Amino acid sequence: MLQQILDDWPHWQLCSEAPTLDNISPLPGGLTNHCYLLRLPEGDYVLRVEGRNSRALDINRAAELQIHHLVAAQGLTPTIRFRSPGGHYWIRDYVPGTPLTNPQLDLPLLLIMAQQLQQLHQLYPPAEIPKLSISEKAGHYWDTITAHFAVMDRMTAAAEELLALRGPLQSLLSGAPDNQRCLCHMDPTAPNWIQTAENKLVLLDWEYAAIGHPLWDLAALLQGVDLSADDEQTLLQAYGLKHYRGWEFAKTQMSYLAALWYRAQGLWSDRELIAYLNGLKALAE
Structure with missing residues (x-):
């Protein structure tokens, strides 16, 4: 799955060469989604892969994306740089911290x-x-x-x-x-x-x-x-x-x-x- 995501790299418009699995590492936490640190020569990002239990937990992903864009525009959360056409993953800015x-x-x-x-x-x-x-x-x-x-x-x-x-x-x-x-x-x-x-x-x-x-x-x-x-x-x-x-x-x-x-x-x-x-x-x- 991760390799398939990385194969999308030309669509991200974030890097000039193909990333490899060595460029990603799991981030801690997350009971619903799976997040990875994506290190590219151009910068660090978070790759978030949506969990399969969105429907069971009544999560409205379209509303989440819209709200995230609104809040990020106010500087209250990191900016999303790419969302897959199928909606199963996105890439946002990485915020170093604890x-x-x-x-x-x-x-x-x-x-x-x-x-x-x-x-x-x-x-x-x-x-x-x-x-x-x-x-x-x-x-x-x-x-x-x-x-x-x-x-x-x-x-x-x-x-x-x-x-x-x-x-x-x-x-x-x-x-x-x-x-x-x-x-x-x-x-x-x-x-x-x-x-x-x-x-x-x-x-x-x-x-x-x-x-x-x-x-x-x-x-x-x-x-x-x-x-x-x-x-x-x-x-x-x-x-x-x-x-x-x-x-x-x-x-x-x-x-x-x-x-x-x-x-x-x-x-x-x-x-x-x-x-x-x-x-x-x-x-x-």
Whole structure:
């Protein structure tokens, strides 16, 4: 597959001679796509090969590309230099740096990240960018989980207990904190940020981006981060929020989507998901 991609090099208009497999090396991370560092005499790039689970994870690749171009034009993410006609890979500028981890996310760093999200939220997206519905996205993940059970051709007690949570949670966690809508990344968790040697922060991986609620991005930013209630309030104030109605609801909604995503990807067991969803259900009731 990689050699076939490299054979496309005349179409890239990025190099004057054919690259070889020696010019590429895997990059760490990525649970959906496969990324490689592409070293050419003309510069370094990232070759991203799309995963085969885009449909299962309800990823709109056309919208992702459109959003990426929009955000890159504002200097908020690296520029895409080539996308294959079939859409299964693209090449973008390489940003040297280190992916962030949750233990690094102290309040000063989170304030900078929230400020960059605010810049994103102020952009005017094209009218055709899809609007995110929490219940629809969650429903797609539920369908993927249910399909796993169908392949097994039997329902375990845990599977039945898990699926019984779908109706109540879909009802409790549908909608949005209020009527605000803007362009959102929807997955600004630590691994999707690169910190450069100059301490610049660059947000990557726009495959879940959509029109959403700004609190969803802030809630996703804080997932897995040990932040006190006072520091959370400081972050929200720095973002410019004048009230905090809907904040706890937004956090629960994003935790709900993340948990279903982990199970749809096969990263959590049924029992792990049941315990977690029961906790969310208690918070939402």
